[in-house]
Amino acid sequence: MGLFDEVKQNVTVRQAAERYGLKPNRSGLIRCIFHNDKSPSMKVDRRYYCFGCGCTGDAIDFTAQLFDIGLKDAAMKLADDFGIPYSGRDRGSPQNRRSVSAKKPEPTPEELWQKKHLRCLRAYLDYLSLLLEWKEQYAPKTRTEEWHEKFMTALRELSVVEYYLDILLFGDRADKEALVKEKWKEVERIEQCEREDKGDRHKRTERCHERNVPDGR
Ligand SMILES: [Zn+2]
Structure with a gap:
């Protein structure tokens, strides 16, 4: 299985949100990260769906938006952060890896x-x-x-x-x-x-x- 499938299979949006410090309320809602959300209107589960702006996607889309990185970097970040082995992991270019970790100091x-x-x-x-x-x-x-x-x-x-x-x-x-x-x-x-x-x-x-x-x- 490829990197994207491995990650999608193993990480839900909710898990990613919690891992990166966005705690869903009792209804499973967080503030939307795609639009300027005044009150939580993004449902996070296996995928996310925003009742405010209608955006939807999986954990990779979510992470890419949250850290302002590409989908590939987002998938690798999730794989690293959730300990998911994927084929080609070690062949991943060191430059990509560095650019992902370089994003970390940006405040969430x-x-x-x-x-x-x-x-x-x-x-x-x-x-x-x-x-x-x-x-x-x-x-x-x-x-x-x-x-x-x-x-x-x-x-x-x-x-x-x-x-x-x-x-x-x-x-x-x-x-x-x-x-x-x-x-x-x-x-x-x-x-x-x-x-x-x-x-x-x-x-x-x-x-x-x-x-x-x-x-x-
Ligand atoms: Zn939204």
Whole structure:
């Protein structure tokens, strides 16, 4: 049997997707890798089928698209990654082999998502520690003293930020994705704010306060 047949026989699209970090949801769906898919609409099984753009194919087509490589390279990559022996394996040109492995450092969609999630998480962790500082630093010293605005902000927003962090750390995948998507602009503002006012603590806290009040949930 030739390389292509061996691979098609032994590797399903679902196995390839999981191997390369794309975890299907409970319905066996992932985000389509052929079109800009907002929510998972690609069914992965033995073959893939996208309900959004209608594309379909086997594990080799899938892998070729995912890593942006040719079908032959994709078939060899799958054979290597799934330990499938094929005739002519050792005769494969070393150049081809190198070009396949050279693609590896490129981030997969899953790795890109992990990065985005981490960035969001960091931004909110920073914001959390800022709010905790305010809560302590601006706490009223006496019973009659009027509450400082930052103290009230901290009280009000801590629970919101903690709620976001709870989702980012312990939520299920769909909730995390929804939150990252919804709050992405805000995260960029928090980071921008940090950069602009680095070293100028007072100004930084003022601006962060003005510009990054999370809307309530
Ligand atoms: Zn699609």
